[in-house]
Amino acid sequence: MTSSDSSTSAGPRLLGPAEVRSLAAALGVRPTKQRGQNFVIDPNTVRRIVKAAALTAGETVLEVGPGLGSLTLALLAAGHPVTAVEIDPVLASALPSTIATYAPDQAADFTVVEADAMTVGPEQIGSPTACVANLPYNVAVPVLLHLLEVSPSLRHGLVMVQSEVADRLAAPPGSRTYGVPSAKAAWYAEVRRAGPVGRNVFWPAPNVDSGLVAFERREPPATSASREEVFAVIEAAFSQRRKTVRSALARWMPDRARLDEVFRVTGIDPGLRGEMLGITEFAAIASAGRDQSPA
Template sequence: MRSLAASLGLRPTKQRGQNFVIDPNTVRRIVRAAGLSPAEHVLEVGPGLGSLTLALLAEGHRVTAVEIDPVLAAALPSTIASYAPGQAASFEVVLADALVVGPAEIGTPSACVANLPYNVAVPVLLHLLEVSPTLRHGLVMVQSEVADRLAAPPGSRTYGVPSAKAAWYAEVRRAGPIGRNVFWPAPNVDSGLVAFTRREPPATPASREEVFAVIDAAFSQRRKTIRSALARWIPDRSVLDEVLAKAGIDPGLRGEMLGIEEFAALAGARH
C-alpha cells in the first residue's frame, strides 16, 4: 500500500478523511466478520488504495467501489489487474461522492463493507440505506465514538440522533475494535466496526422525513422533556399535548428515552 501511494505521489489528506488500512490481517478479519454470502455484490465506500477491495475480491465477491478522489479512482483498476487479475471482471470503481450516489451509479448491491471516511461516516451510511433498498446488511469501520452512537440503545449515554435514525433502517450493533496501528497514517482516534441488518421501519402513516424531523427536534434540547423539546415542532401546546397523548408518550420523558417506534408514533399522531 505504501509503495502504491509512493508511485502515485499520494499523501493521505485529512480533508477527505483518508486513513488507509495497511494490515492484511485486518482486512481479512473484516471480510470474515461481514458474514457475506458466496459471490455477494458488495458496495465499498472509500476504497482508497484497495486493501479491503482486494480482500473482498479474494473471497469471490463482486465489488462496486465508490471513490471521491480521482487519483485513487483512476489507479484502482490497475491495482486490481496487478494483484488480483483473476477477479478484475468482478470489480467496478465509481468516481463519485458517496453522499449523492444512487442506484444509477452503484446498481443493486446487497451488502456494504467499507472503511468509511470518518468525517462523513454517519451521513454516508444513512444516505446509502435510504437510496439503496437492496442493501440488506453490512459491516463498516468508523470512529469508535461514532460506532458507540450508531449502536446505542434508548436511554444510554451515547444514544442520540445517529442512533435513532440508523434504527429506522436497521438493527445496528458494535462488532469489535480496530487498533490505530493498522492505518497509514495512524489516526488520533480509536476505531470500531459496526454491523447492521436491514429491517422494515416501524408502521406509521408518517413519512421518513417527518419521523426524522421529530428526532431532530427531540434531540435539539437534550436536557428538556419531550414536551418542551417538541415545542418548535408543534408550537401550539394544546395540539402538542393531544399528539403526545395519541402516541402514548409520557410528556415528562426526555427524548433520549424514546426508541424509533415512539418517534414514528409521534410523527404518525399528527396525521
Template sequence: MTAPDAPLLSATDIRRLATELDLRPTKTLGQNFVIDPNTIRRITAASGTTAEEHVLEVGPGLGSLTLGLLDAAAAVTAVEIDPVPAGRLAQTASEFRPGAGDRLGVLLADAMHVSAAAIDSVRPARAPGPPTALVANLPYNVAVPVLLHLLAEVPSLRHGLVMVQEEVADRLAADPGSKVYGVPSAKAAWYAEVRKAGTIGKNVFWPAPKIQSGLVAFTRRNPPETTATRKQVFAVVDAAFAQRRKTLRAALAGWAGSPVAAETALRAAGVDPRARGEVLGIEAFARIAAARPERGTGA
C-alpha cells in the first residue's frame, strides 16, 4: 500500500505515454483512458478495497487506475489484451511507485476467455492469495460478458466495482419489474448482489466517449438453492427474454418442448404461466429450471 497523496497519472502523463508508445486509442478495444486523478481516487474509494487485498483489474491501459489500486491494496493483477500498454505497465508502476514491482502482475490475455489458472500464473510475489476484489474500467462493448465470465471463473472474487456504459450499469443493477431488467440483471444476480454506485462524466476520459459511464458495485453471494445447474438456469433466462413481451408459457415453449410442457413446469415452480420474464427474480428462474421434466445434463 502507498501513501494516499502519491501522484497519479495526469492528462499530460497519459498523452506522454501514448506518444512514447505510438498508441492511438481504438474503439475496437474500447480504449478510453481516465485522465483525471480525482476520478481514480473516487473509484478506488468506492470499491471498498482494503490494504490486505489482492485486486484483479481488467483493461489497465496506461495505468491510471492501476496506480490508484496499488495505493489501496496489497497487490494488483492486471489483465490487458493490448500488448503495447501491457508491455509498458510494469515500467510505469516502477516509475510512479518505486518498489511496487513485487505487488503487480501483468497478464497479456483476453478477459473474455482468461482462466483462473492464467491469472494465478502471474500472481505478484506479495499477493496474500488469489484476487478477492475486481476493480476495472471495462470496455463498453464486452462489459457484461467479461463481468459474468470473471464471476464464474474466479470464485475467490468476493466484491468489486466496475465502470461501464451508464445504460449497462442500469441494466446490471435493475430489479425485477424494472423496464431495463433483463438477461444481464438476472444472470449477475446469480452470483452477487449488484447496485449502481454512481455516474462518471465524459470529460474525465481521453478520448472522451459520447455517453456517460456508470459505476456498478457487487458483493458475492451464494446462488439460489436448486437441483438445476447454472447452465440450465441461464438457458431459462435466455429463453424468457428472447421474446420478452410474450407470456412465459409462450416464451418457454421451445425450451420446454411445448406450451403445455412449459405451463406444467411453471406451475410446478409456483410461477404464473401468464407472467412475463421481466417480473421474475433469479430464484424463480432456478425453480423453473429445476421443474423441467427430463432435462438434459449441463454444467
C-alpha cells in the first residue's frame, strides 16, 4: 500500500502527504491564509467525511474549495458526481488533470467551476442535492448561508469548518455560543456537530481545531416577513448581547409604543436577551413588526 492508497482494485486513488506536496510543488502553490487554505493529506479523513455525509447512491455533490482534490477523489470513489467551486485559478485549472490521473474512470462525473463561492449562483452549479466540503475557514459562515439561499436543491450536507465556528453554527438558543450564525443557519436547516477533525491531517497544520457540521434542510418558519426582514431582527437582537431584546431592538424599531405592541402580539417576554430566542421567535417578531409598520 502506498501513501496514495492505491490498490489492485479499480477506482480512484486518493491523495496522501507525498502526492499533495508533489502536486502543490508542480503548480508552484503554497497554501495561503488569505483564502483559508489547508489541504487534507490523510485518505482516511476524506473517507470518513464521505461516509458521515450519509449520501444516497449516485447523489450529485457540490464541493466548495476542493484545493488539490483530496476530498473530490473520495467523493468520486464513492460514486458521486461532483461539481466543485474553486476561486483559485491555478488550482481550478489543475483539477481536471488531477482527476484524469487519479480517477480516470470517473473524470466524466467531475465539473469544476472557477468562481467565488460567495457569489456563485444556480446557473453555474446546477441543482446539486448535497454539499460536502472543507470550507475556507475565513469565510465559512457566509459561504454556507449563501449556498443555502441560492441553491434550494441542497437538501443536506456535511462541511468542515473551524471548531469554534462549528459550535456557533450548531448552538441551540440559550447556549453560550448561540448567536447570529446559529440563528441564521436555523432559518434554513437543522444543524448539528458531527465530530472533530485533528490538526495533523492538514498541510499546513492549522493553528485551530476543526470540526464537522451536518445540516438537513427544512422549511423556514411560517411568517409574513421576508428572510431579509427576519435576518435584520436577528442582527439587531445580537448587536448588544448583554441588553434585553427590547433594548437591543430599539434601533430596529425606534417607536417604543410600536415595539411594545410587537411583544404583546407575539407573547415574547421583552425582558429576555436575544440569545434566548429561537428562529421561530425572531420570525414572529419580524412578522409583527411588519404589521406594525405605518402604511
